[in-house]
Amino acid sequence: MLQVSSWSYCLDLTTHSGFFSFLLFFSFLGNHRDAWVYGSVDPSSATATMMEVVRSLCELKKKGWQPRRTIIFGSWGSSEFGYMGTNEWIEENYHSLQNKAVAMLNVDISVVYPYNLFVAATPLMKNVLIEAAKQVPAPNKSLGFENLYSHWNLMRRFTTSLIGYGLSSVSDHSGFYQKLGIPAAYFLWMPDPKEWPHVDYPLYHSTYETFEAMKKFLDPEFSFHLAVAHLWALVTIKLSDSLVLPMKIADEADFLEEMYLELTEEHGNFFQDNKMSTVYLKEAIKEFQQRAKHFQSKINDVDQQQELKLRQINDKIIQIEKAYIYSEGLPHRKHMKNVILGTSVLDQYSGWLLPGIRELIFEHKREKDQKKQAEIIEEICTHLTVIVAAINGAALQLID
Ligand SMILES: *[C@@H]1O[C@H](CO)[C@@H](O)[C@H](O)[C@H]1NC(C)=O
Numbered sequence: 001m002l003q004v005s006s007w008s009y010c011l012d013l014t015t016h017s018g019f020f021s022f023l024l025f026f027s028f029l030g031n032h033r034d035a036w037v038y039g040s041v042d043p044s045s046a047t048a049t050m051m052e053v054v055r056s057l058c059e060l061k062k063k064g065w066q067p068r069r070t071i072i073f074g075s076w077g078s079s080e081f082g083y084m085g086t087n088e089w090i091e092e093n094y095h096s097l098q099n100k101a102v103a104m105l106n107v108d109i110s111v112v113y114p115y116n117l118f119v120a121a122t123p124l125m126k127n128v129l130i131e132a133a134k135q136v137p138a139p140n141k142s143l144g145f146e147n148l149y150s151h152w153n154l155m156r157r158f159t160t161s162l163i164g165y166g167l168s169s170v171s172d173h174s175g176f177y178q179k180l181g182i183p184a185a186y187f188l189w190m191p192d193p194k195e196w197p198h199v200d201y202p203l204y205h206s207t208y209e210t211f212e213a214m215k216k217f218l219d220p221e222f223s224f225h226l227a228v229a230h231l232w233a234l235v236t237i238k239l240s241d242s243l244v245l246p247m248k249i250a251d252e253a254d255f256l257e258e259m260y261l262e263l264t265e266e267h268g269n270f271f272q273d274n275k276m277s278t279v280y281l282k283e284a285i286k287e288f289q290q291r292a293k294h295f296q297s298k299i300n301d302v303d304q305q306q307e308l309k310l311r312q313i314n315d316k317i318i319q320i321e322k323a324y325i326y327s328e329g330l331p332h333r334k335h336m337k338n339v340i341l342g343t344s345v346l347d348q349y350s351g352w353l354l355p356g357i358r359e360l361i362f363e364h365k366r367e368k369d370q371k372k373q374a375e376i377i378e379e380i381c382t383h384l385t386v387i388v389a390a391i392n393g394a395a396l397q398l399i400d
Contacts, residue, residue, distance in 0.1 A: 004303060007228070013017075025314065026070035027102040027239045029053065029232060030086070032079030032172055036205035039212045044108035046188075047075070052229045053236070067240035069102060076172050080205075086172040087399070090179055097180055102318055103239055104184040106173035107232060108144060111214070112201045113191035114224040116155040117148070120164040120186035122177055122321055122341060122349070123255035124247040129185060132160070132234035139227040148227050157193055165255060166351010168199075169336075169343040178338045181322035183247065187231065189224045199349045243310050243316045249398070251290040252320060256391065258287045259340070259390075260352045267361055270323055274377050281384060283390040288398075295398040314399050323394035326386050330356040331379050339387050356383045 008343075010319040024259055031046040038044075076085030090097065103125065121129060136148035158164055167177055173184040191201065202207045220227055238246050260282060264271070271278055295316070302309050324340040333355075336342050342355025345362060352358045357380060364376040 030071035030074035104176040136230040
């Protein structure tokens, strides 16, 4: 009999940051513990890496380091059959996560193949990932890269961006960004997409995922594991120690604009043919961009001695992506609450931006009945107003 266990081991590096210690922020790292069979790739390559991160941060703590914000490590159970571990933990801790969570750093696998780094994240995580990667030594010196960032950047998987904003629904970060809008990141080493374009790999979930496969063929020196550990730990330290959270509001604004362009490029004709306008969406994004600029200048000018001012700024930053949560959920997938970042209806491994709009357009294109088509158009109009309200809500966070 299979027993459903929720998260089990949780190490809490709690801080004592003086005046504000009664209401601490926290970031957390996680990885799942259950495997389909031997799981040397999925999840044990990441579990081993996380244990190394735990060991290193505890060493730092012994030497006197006090993180400014709490760090929580989660080793989640029952990931492979529905993310019960993370989802139960989210249910138990919903309100404190909503108020205090800074970020979720999930590594499900460290190394599938040591070719290039795949990074999926929400836009607020972009800056801290890049800054951390610049400080990580390149895992294979003979390739001539200066550091992890140059390896990642010069061998990038995505043509337009370093990061894929379409986070999947197939790992433990899904509940965190889909139910709560918590900034999330997910990274691992993947094969050359020109040789192996698929998101899974031949050993995936099979009896061949053995330690021997990892040690003999995939990452014999574990140097790529080490690069993931460095990146994971440095992002954690930056998120835990910076006075102002190392998240750039301009990255969020740029992302929203890219998202809008992508939607209108792909579906502009559809909106036109059905006499729908996306002008309110465009205006909401413009408003966000302006407020983001103003807010950024406030961050730049803040007096770093004034804890209360720093606290106000950080409170606002961590609420930005949480504004994308709509309690009613997507029109036809009520359990997914994030109206900006989500996944495809056809493939849980693939991300979709504006997932509610895309699912309705997809249904409209398959529907033959004209009356039903008209109903779907109504639903799209309604859902567009939900999205506009979400972006306005994010912009309102930035006002004093
Ligand atoms: C490092 O890169 C060189 C050159 O491409 C390659 O021959 C070697 O196998 C790589 N080493 C590791 C550990 O990946």
